[in-house]
Amino acid sequence: METKARKPYDGASRKLLLAFDIGTTFSGISYSILDPGKIPQILPVTRYPSQGTAGSDSKIPTVIYYCKNGKLAAIGAETLKEGIEVEVEEEGWQIARWFKLHLRPKSAIVAGEEPVPPLPCGKTVVEVFTDFVFYMHNCAEKFITETHGAVVWASLSKDISYVLTHPNGWAGPQQTAMREAAIKAGLVPNTPEGRARVVFLTRLLSNGMSLAAAKEEEDEPPRKKTKLNKAAAAKGATQAKEGDGVLIVDAGGGTVDVTSYCRQPDGSYVEIAIPACYFQGSAYVTMRAKAWFTNFFKGSRFKDDVDALTHTFDAKTKPRFQKVDEKYHIPFASVRERDPALNVTAGRLRMEGSDIASFFKPSIDCIVNAVKEQSAAAHVPIRSVFMVGGFSASEWLFQQVKAQVEPLGIAVSIPDQHVNKAVASGAVSFFLDSMVSSRVSRAMYGLSIYQVYDSTNTDHVKRGHKVEVHSVTGKPCLFGFFRVILPKGVQVTTTAEFVKHFHRQEFNRADLDKYSSEILMYSGESQGSPWINDEPDMYPVVCTVEADLSKITATEEKNPKGETFYRIEYSIVLLFGLTELKAQVAGPASIIFADGGFA
Template identity: 45%
Template sequence: MPTRSPYSGPYRKLVLAFDVGTTFSGISYRFPAQEQVGGDSKIPTIIYYDQNGVVRAVGAEALKEGLDDMIEDEGWTKAEWFKLHLRPKASASATHKIPPLPRNKTVVDVFADFLHYLHTCAQTYIQETHANGADLWASIEGRIEFVLTHPNGWEGAQQAQMRNAAIQAGLVPNTTAGRARVHFVTEGEASLHFCIQSGLTTEAMKHGRGVLIVDAGGGTIDISGYGQTSESTFQEISPAQCYFQGSIFVTNHARTFLQSMVISHLDIETILTRFSSALLEGSKFSEDVNHITNCFDKTTKLRFRNSSEPQYIKFGSARDKDLSLGIRSGQLRLKGYVSFQVQVPIQVYETIP
């Protein structure tokens, strides 16, 4: 495993790495109001704005119980999946419909608000948990190096927008030196570093084999191939790929399926009577599609293992039944082979000699 020399600079520094994902985000430090999302140091990538465009709730705070009434009564607007609005134009046509940005907000505005929140959380944590935390933060605040991750294939244009968001968020000043403190790494490279430090690539590298990294995220599936050229040097052995077919789109496929004419599990008589209708349209469950989709997202999608077994979406009570729809005891039965699998091609163009 390659080793890294300890930092030997003339003064103390801090590196904060932000991973702003489509559905969840993380940073080096923990977050307030995180109890409801587990202890894995990530929060939902969600922001709520009021009617004046002011941030009212972010991350796990946006999922607190009792917040729904305030959201409805005060007309708050939800921003989610906003990272995908940064995507290259060439990939826009391959992306499913994504939620629009809040009114009068650009993607840089929303991204900046979220970075500001993450930065504030890190600052608060350091100040409250380290000895002399306030003095410690004051001594390093102007020298923090920021690392932002992004999907494979995002290049200068996307990095420029993310850097502008970091400036707008107050992470760095809008100067040459300030901009130089914002660094970028692809999600494939970040995954490779994690694998190396965890020893997951050791055996493969010993025998001169390459390593294929598949990062199946919320918005994108990133595929990267690497080979080791020396003890501490790695090189891509295939062009990195990025597919907009992540977890959120699997759920979208499920929603479409529930609303579509995919009725192959029904008998011929039912097919004839329901041919022009969506799966649940016209039934007493037609208004439950959103709830059923959410149940799929939280449970069924996570349990799927193979296409030879049926899958079930538990959404109701024992009284909910409609055998023509495959619903029994509050469960909707799905054949395994109509589950929402995505096939992506992998091309390796040139290997290291």
């Protein structure tokens, strides 16, 4: 079955949709001018200020240089201008590279992993993100104004909808930080209406399964030999046998995102296993290489050349590496430099292919294990793996994964097509087409509540020493019971509501007006006891839900002491959809995500 044709835009007025894909190493912008009654077209921004060759590439480096005083010196395409290395050295500029990784969830940090480079000039990740979002918006404005005219931009710029992409392992805290950056950058006002104009999509939703748009890899520059196109991967998925599982491995600059889908008769896709996100993208290969170089040249006269060596490795050696039994020569210093003891000849470091292979190994092992885990968890057989993302353009990475996965009876492929469009096109396409109709919940979400003590319940009896008298009702209770609102591993459609009913009691009715409760997520592996105290560290606070319950009718009751108290009953509704967590508490509610949700 072919992909369903895009429908005409059904809005009442003309509108502009902008998508920013801020990748770990490269970024891109796409947009669509939505005209009522017309089928939307997705267009990439292909021209950036200071870009060497306009129109040839739709990606720019995710790099910022700051002056010593913290002011912006160069950003994005500006960092590619000829001779900038001299300015950097002479002016003492500091670089913000791979800054997106500072947003990663704390739970994603693995002991012993290579450290992410610190942010310069005491900057916070939100401040750096704000600078880059502001720059991206200015680039979009300049391009659209030059392409469609200043009148068009002026007529649409007051009510733009923005789509921001992120790895599928990110959630509320990361989305909150990105939305805050959009507000600080002046994209939208800090109002409920303004915040609603910023929406989020995971990279796998926007890249792996956006069937209607062709798009290019995000996190590596184009290769001459290996060309890559995520849309072609999706096309291959549409040709797979209906009902079979398709696993998209999106290997980018920072993360490896994996999601399994099954194609439905109507052409839509559903997730068939809990998606996963691993911080093992190509940047981590470079980090491991830098650590090796630093150790190798420790105490030598070349110790200050490690950054230059790392840059050359990242730009040339890493993407071209293919054979473990060859020697590789990496230039980093003057051709007059020579030190046989350190394998340096004519300013080049001679390295064994086996050492370079060791930098890739953790990422390769990660992908292979992820395929095995997804295959074991999926409720339909996975027959095909499509490797997408810039890191998948590495011939060594692809061949190693292929060699280990295909013996499992799973085909591994990289579509050999190339269309010069930014990966952000997928975000626009997904926003318009919504090809994925459901996903699988990755964890249990719920609240901590109390239960009235029941002497006939054996579970209560064994916890009898923890019984407390409720301060209002006067009844013996056990506190810290985890009431699940959304179970783990269930299909979540775009409109599904997960509802649970609760009640509260207070002596004063006015004390019931303002509601605030913490939504918890069970992050452990067991399916055992629902009592939070059994695994107190496994129930982090995801967010706080706040609502006004003043209009709910309260009933009067008396406790054993004869004291009158008020009781209200209400429902908490969680909507997980495909992007953001939303909530209702007997009506609209606000969500405040927990602080410190990222590293």
